[in-house]
Amino acid sequence: MTTALALDHIGLCARDPAPLWAAWERLGFALSPRAQQSGRRTPDGPVEPFGSVNRCAFLRHGYVELLGIADPTLFANGVDGFVERYEGTHILALAMDDAEGNLARLRRGGVPIPGVAWLQRPVEPGGPIARFARLPFPDAPEGRVQLVQHLTPELVWDARWMGHRNGADALESTVVVSANPAETTARLARLAGLPAEPDSLAGFRLRLPGAARAAGPESPKMETRIRIIPPEALPRALPGVAAPSLPFIAGCVIRTTDNAATARALLKDLPLRDLPDGIMVPPEHAGGCAVVFA
Structure with a gap:
C-alpha cells in the first residue's frame, strides 16, 4: 500500500x-x-x-x-x-x-x-x-x-x-497541538496519503486504518489516531498540560490489557489525573510527554 x-x-x-x-x-x-x-x-x-x-x-x-x-x-x-x-x-x-x-x-x-x-x-x-x-x-x-x-x-x-509491569499493550493515539490545526493536518494527511476529519473536541483527527503486523511482528489490525487540536483545547484534552512552544506533540494514549488497573496500582504515588478513557501521568513525570494509560 x-x-x-x-x-x-x-x-x-x-x-x-x-x-x-x-x-x-x-x-x-x-x-x-x-x-x-x-x-x-x-x-x-x-x-x-x-x-x-x-x-x-x-x-x-x-x-x-x-x-x-x-x-x-x-x-x-x-x-x-x-x-x-x-x-x-x-x-x-x-x-x-x-x-x-x-x-x-x-x-x-x-x-x-x-x-x-x-x-x-x-x-x-x-x-x-x-x-x-x-x-x-x-x-x-x-x-x-x-x-x-x-x-x-x-x-x-x-x-x-516487552514484559511491561504496567500492562501496556498498544500505542493507540497521540495529540498534536498547533496554532494552525488546518495547516498541520494538511501536512500530516499529505504525508499519510489519507483524509482527515473533524475531531470531537476541536481541530481535526487523522485515522490510520491498521493492518496485521503493520506496527510489530505480532501486532493486530487496529485503528490508531492522530489528533490535531488548537492550544485552547489542550486543557480539555490533557488537563494541566501546558505547551512550551507551538506546534507541540503533547501526549499519547497507551492501551493496556486491563483498562489501566495495573498501571493505576503501580503508579499510585504519582499525581495521576483521571480522564474519561484512563489515567494520565503528567509530562513532568514522563520526560515531557503526557502519558494516558487506557
Missing part, C-alpha cells in the same frame, strides 16, 4: 537520556538496551555513527522511542535541534510497507523528498543490526514527522524487553 497504515511510534528527546530512561522505567516499562544510531546523511552517502542513542518501550502494537545525545561531537540526527525547543516528544512516525511506492506518491504530490533515508542501529551492544527505511516530511515544524518501514522487525520487537 502507498499510504500510511498505522501509528508506528513516537519519539521523546532529551539532552541527557539517563533521566528520561529512568522515568519510563519508573512508569513500569521494560526498555530495550542502549543503542547508538548510525545511518546516511544523504540517500547516497556513507553509513556513519551518529551521536544520538536510544532505548525503546516496544509494545505489541507500536512503541515509544527515548532518545538522547551520547557524543556531542558527532552528528546528532536532529536531536540537538529538537531539545533546543523543548525536551519531550518530537518524533511522530507512521508505519508503511512500501518505501519506494510512498516516495513516488509524495513526489507526485510535490513534496521535495530527496530519497529514502536509511537508518540502522544494533539492537544491543555487539548484537545484530536493525535497519529502517524512512520518509521524513521536509522541514516540518511539528518535528520529525515521517513514514517508516521496518526492514528487520523481528530484531527489535524482542520478547526480552
